[in-house]
Amino acid sequence: MKVDVARQRELKWLDMFNNWDKWCMCVFQVKLRCRKGIPSSLRAKAWQLLSNSKELLDSNPGKFEELEREQGDPKWLDIIEKDLHRQFPFHEMFAARGGHGQQDLYRVLKAYTVYRPEEGYCQAQAPVAAVLLMHMPAEHAFWCLVQICETYLPGYYSAGLEAIQLDGEIFFSLLRRVCPMAYRHLKKFKIDPILYMTEWFMCVFSRTLPWSCVLRVWDMFFCEGVKIVFRVGLVLLKQMLGSVDKLREVQGMYETMERLRNIPPESVREDLLVQEVRL
Amino acid sequence: MAKQYDVLFRLLLLGDSGVGKTCLLCRFTDNEFHPSHISTIGVDFKMKTLEIDGIKVRIQIWDTAGQERYQTITKQYYRRAQGIFLVYDITSERSFQHIMKWASDVDEYAPDNIQRILIGNKSDEEEKRQVATGQGNKLAKDYGMDFFETSASTNYNITESFTRLAEQVLAANKKDLDLLRASVTDELNLAALEEEEGITDGAAASQKGCWC
Numbered sequence: 018m019k020v021d022v023a024r025q026r027e028l029k030w031l032d033m034f035n036n037w038d039k040w041c042m043c044v045f046q047v048k049l050r051c052r053k054g055i056p057s058s059l060r061a062k063a064w065q066l067l068s069n070s071k072e073l074l075d076s077n078p079g080k081f082e083e084l085e086r087e088q089g090d091p092k093w094l095d096i097i098e099k100d101l102h103r104q105f106p107f108h109e110m111f112a113a114r115g116g117h118g119q120q121d122l123y124r125v126l127k128a129y130t131v132y133r134p135e136e137g138y139c140q141a142q143a144p145v146a147a148v149l150l151m152h153m154p155a156e157h158a159f160w161c162l163v164q165i166c167e168t169y170l171p172g173y174y175s176a177g178l179e180a181i182q183l184d185g186e187i188f189f190s191l192l193r194r195v196c197p198m199a200y201r202h203l204k205k206f207k208i209d210p211i212l213y214m215t216e217w218f219m220c221v222f223s224r225t226l227p228w229s230c231v232l233r234v235w236d237m238f239f240c241e242g243v244k245i246v247f248r249v250g251l252v253l254l255k256q257m258l259g260s261v262d263k264l265r266e267v268q269g270m271y272e273t274m275e276r277l278r279n280i281p282p283e284s285v286r287e288d289l290l291v292q293e294v295r296l
Numbered sequence: 297m298a299k300q301y302d303v304l305f306r307l308l309l310l311g312d313s314g315v316g317k318t319c320l321l322c323r324f325t326d327n328e329f330h331p332s333h334i335s336t337i338g339v340d341f342k343m344k345t346l347e348i349d350g351i352k353v354r355i356q357i358w359d360t361a362g363q364e365r366y367q368t369i370t371k372q373y374y375r376r377a378q379g380i381f382l383v384y385d386i387t388s389e390r391s392f393q394h395i396m397k398w399a400s401d402v403d404e405y406a407p408d409n410i411q412r413i414l415i416g417n418k419s420d421e422e423e424k425r426q427v428a429t430g431q432g433n434k435l436a437k438d439y440g441m442d443f444f445e446t447s448a449s450t451n452y453n454i455t456e457s458f459t460r461l462a463e464q465v466l467a468a469n470k471k472d473l474d475l476l477r478a479s480v481t482d483e484l485n486l487a488a489l490e491e492e493e494g495i496t497d498g499a500a501a502s503q504k505g506c507w508c
Binding site for chain 2 (some may be wrong): 098209274
C-alpha cells in the first residue's frame with residue numbers, strides 16, 4: 018500500500034475516533050472501512066471501540082485489579098498454567114517461559130475465571146487472549162475478551178460446548194447451499210464439522226490463517242460479528258475443496274483432514290480472502 | 297497416494313490436559329519432539345503403517361483435547377475406536393488420579409471389546425516424579441491393562457507401547473482378520489480393497505478388513 022493512502026486511512030480513522038458516537042450511526046461506512054483493513058497503528062483502539070470493551074473498561078475502573086487480587090479457583094489456574102507456553106510459542110512475546118507475554122496471559126485468563134466463576138476457563142480462550150495481548154495491555158485485553166466471550170461468541174467457551182457444536186451443524190448446512198461439492202466430499206468421508214471447525218471458530222482463525230489474514234479477519238469480526246467467522250470458514254472450504262482438481266488431491270478422510278488442519282499459507286491471499294468474504 | 301495395507305483401525309489418546317498426548321503422537325508418527333508446540337483444541341489425528349506378524353496395519357491415531365469440557369465432543373469418537381491409550385504424566389499426581397475417571401468414561405462410551413493400555417509419560421523428568429512406577433503397575437493390573445512408562449522427549453518406549461496396543465487390537469479382532477486373509481488371496485483382491493479405501497471408512501467395511 019502506498020504511504021499516502023495509508024496515511025489517509027489513518028486520518029479517516031482518527032477522525033472516526035474523535036467522533037465515535039456520531040460514526041456509530043454510520044454502520045455501513047464503518048463496515049466498509051473495517052473491510053479495507055484497520056491501519057495497524059490504530060488497530061487496538063479500533064477493536065476496543067468496535068467491541069464496546071472501551072466502554073466496559075471506562076465504567077469499571079479498578080475492577081481488573083480487584084479480580085487479579087482474588088485467589089482464583091486452583092482447578093482453573095492449574096489448566097491455565099499448563100497452557101501458557103502453548104500459545105504462539107514462536108512469537109517473541111510468548112516464547113520465553115515466564116516472560117511478560119505469558120505472565121499477562123495468565124493475568125487475563127485468571128481474571129476471567131474470577132469474573133465469571135460459573136464459566137471458568139476454556140482452553141480456546143488462550144489463543145484469543147494472546148492475540149489481544151499482542152495489541153493492547155492486559156486490562157484492555159481482559160475487557161475485550163469479556164466482550165468476545167459474552168457478546169460475539171456467547172456460549173462458545175462454556176462447559177458442554179453446545180454452542181460450538183450447534184454452530185458446526187449450522188455451518189455444515191450452509192455449506193450445502195454455498196458449495197455442494199465440498200459438502201458432498203466431507204459427507205462421503207464422514208468428516209463431521211466438529212472435526213475441523215472447532216479450532217477455526219473457537220480461536221477465530223488465529224491458528225489457521227497467515228497472520229496478515231488473521232488481522233483482516235479480526236478487523237471484520239469486531240465490526241460485523243460471528244457471521245464473519247462463518248463466511249471465512251465457507252470461503253476456506255470452497256478454496257480447499259471446491260473443484261474437481263482440488264478434490265483429487267485429497268481422496269480420503271486423512272488427506273482431507275490434513276488439508277483442512279494445515280491450510281497451505283500460499284493458498285490464502287489476504288485481499289482475495291476479504292473479497293470473497295464480502296460476497 | 298495412500299500406501300497399501302491389509303487392515304485399518306483407530307486408536308485414541310485420552311488423558312488430562314498437558315500430559316503429553318500430542319507429543320507422544322508426534323514422536324511415534326514423525327519421530328519428532330517439539331518442546332514448543334500448541335495446545336490441542338478439539339480433535340486431531342495422524343496415521344502410521346506398522347507391520348505386525350506379516351500384516352500391514354494402518355493405524356489412525358486420534359489425539360484429543362484433554363480439558364474436561366471438550367469431552368462432549370471427543371466422547372462421540374470413542375465408539376469409533378478399537379484401542380485406547382490412557383495417558384497420565386508421572387510428574388502429576390492429579391493426572392494419575394484422573395485415570396480412573398477416564399477409564400470409566402471409556403467403559404461407558406467405547407465398544408465392549410475395546411483394548412486399553414496405560415501410559416505414564418514424561419519418564420525422563422525423574423526429579424519431578426510424583427507417581428511411582430509401582431503405582432502405575434498396580435493400577436494397570438487392577439484394570440487388566442498393560443503398562444508402559446514412556447518419554448516422548450527421549451523416545452523411550454514409544455514404539456513399544458504403540459506396537460503393543462496395535463498387537464492387542466489385532467489379537468482381539470483375530471476372527472475378522474482370518475476372514476480378511478481368506479478373502480485377500482491374490483493381487484487383484486488387494487487392489488480392489490485398496491480402491492475401496494475411502495468408502496470402506498464405514499460399517500459396511502467390516503468384512504473387508506476395516507473395523508471402524
